[in-house]
Amino acid sequence: MIKNLVIVESPAKAKTIEKFLGADYHVVSSYGHIRDLTRKQNGVEIENGFNPLYEVPADKKQVVSDLKKLSAKSETVWLATDEDREGEAISWHLAEVLNLDISKTKRIVFNEITKEAIVNAIKTARRVDTNLVYSQQARRILDRLVGFEISPVLWRKVKSSLSAGRVQSVAVRLIVEREREIDAFNSESKFRVTALFYTRDAKKPIRAELSEKFDNEKDASSFLEMCRDALFSVSSLEKKPVKKSPAPPFTTSTLQQEASRKYRFSVSRTMLVAQKLYESGKITYMRTDSVNLSEQAIAHAAQIISDDFGKEYSHPRRFKTKSETAQEAHEAIRPTYFETKNVEGSREEKLLYDLIWKRTVASQMKDAALERTTIKINVSTRKEYFTAQGEVIKFDGFLKVYLESSDDEDSQEEDNEMLPVVREGEKLNMDHINASERFSRPSARYTEATLVRKLEELGIGRPSTYAPTISTIQKRGYVNKEDRPGSERKYRSLTLDAKGKITAMDKSENFGAEKSKLFPSDVAMLVNDFLIQNFPRILDFKFTAAVEKELDDIAQGKLVWNEMLRDFYEPFHESVKETIESSEKVKGERTLGNDPSGKLVTVRLARFGPVAQLTDPDDPEAKPQFASLRPGQRLETITLAEALSLFRLPRNIGVFEEKAVSISIGRFGPYAKHDNKFYSLGKGHDPYTVEIEDVIGIIEAKRKTELERNIKSFEDAPDIQVLNGRWGPFIKAGKENIKIPKGKDPKELTLDEIRKLIAETGGKKSPAVKKSGGRKK
């Protein structure tokens, strides 16, 4: 017999709580939800008042049967799932599935894992809140109806296996609209004027920027002309105290953003590493929307800060969440023990823990006090003036441990260098003035982390779904995370030096380079337009917020759950029916023009992706020619010239050793094909212009490296070889590749030494990083 059985959602939580509760309590976990809607009939009997059909999924059968056995021999069962809509529903499903006796079942909640909170929860036990459960049920059914009614429409009208949903479709919409915004953006340039001055006695320079920017080179140039004989003087001097406050402790979303900015972690990597830290008891729960810290944590932080930095640095703070949809079932993400400053584990675990520690501790520290000095510098011959800004830290406060990063990748570091002491009216010596052409930039493409932030702002998705949503829209082929090289751009730069000489120069810069940004596919654009056209309500950024409002009303007993569903479903289902009946198949076809011989050039979405097509209008029977669009090319924006160049490949460029050599572009870039062998052209050669001589060189070079590939082999052990690979020599033993220790000549290796190396490294498999390259099949 068990006196008290406590059921929580997470096994790590169960372990922690068991320690607080003592011998009379047995704590176990449900591993999240234990039941879900069935897949048949979409899991909902619509005609029967939206009656849900639940089943225990295969991977939960074991958990449920274990819990059944335990609960049957327990005196009291305490349902201690999370204090939110989903947690309440899990408790209800547990009560149903385990057949719990109401009189022996108690619902308890605590949103921080401290002994005090748990003891208090037990004192204030209650029953399962049915209205909150109805609210979850309505949420679940609505999502099922939206997803399982719209997705099949996409299969019929666009492409098989696509998907739509309340969350993912809006995520895709954000990315599509951002891409179009960038397409439509017209960059304008202005001349920004910066200058370097010196005071008469000081060695320290003053960097200043002009109050105005000039529209064109002529105006910039005439300004510089007039500066030639101008006098520069300090017209005003202003000192202002400025305060900086620390950011609140981490939530899931802010942790994902910061880890992305500071360490370039993907959101799924961040969650994986955080999970490890949580499971080993280093941090609190990592899926949370709360910025709350327990009173105990606040007190501990104050203690650590006073000990480490001095009492004057401590400033206990209680943060309030700004989000209206936050459910705050957990604390913010924080270190379990502040005295643990470093953790054992992988490099990534160390980094992430360090970030969490610093962020949390900084949030409990005093504001930083700065003094900002602004100097205005007059130009005697012009009305424009220069300003220079400097900052001095008077009290560093929280800056001692942590400063949040900014999303703006190339924001110029704020000029917070110290300024020399100047007085009003003082004359300054001009060292040089530069006017450089600067271009305006469109909004930045989303990264995984900035997309999460946007979704959170819109109240769409939950901490547990941010990472999975991002992987879903990539898996469906709507979005690709890509790097783009950017391109060269010329700009003008005029400089006036101290001797009065003006030099004009053409300079160039790289712009538009992208790293790990989310790009929409052609399918995403077509699906998005189709959905906005036919299901505008679902795609509305405010749809989720409106649903949340109604779910709140259900939770408060002000609205009946299936009436809410009926009001939503009737018009929704109408639009599904209407779309199936009246809407055309989406092909995204565009006619670009004609090729020199008069053939019609079109692009469209075909079975294997976007293609360009050449059709002979005089001979409709002739088979059209096809060519796939290259990565980065899009149906919407491809030009006639770009489409035509796709048909220039494959190119037969000649014969080598009596076999034809042809050039084409494959998944891994341009390649030459000769005698059924493939040779990558690499970056140095343009597939449209490369000649036979170059290709022969490439073929011969590859043959040579293949000859040199085999460094050593052994008669006694045919599956062991020493080879020359892409990254230098290595040992190949069967299917395993083994590194050669530094300082060892690969030619000198003996079989015994190799066997020893195999024994040392064997069994320790390095987890390979999954990478998907290019266009998905």
Place this chain on the structure above:
DNA sequence: CAGTGAGCGAGCTTCCGCTTGACTT
């Protein structure tokens, strides 16, 4: 690894939110 594209039809795909391992490369 390096290439597909007609049209028909069968059979499949799909949602969001709560949790961890168990799989392979």
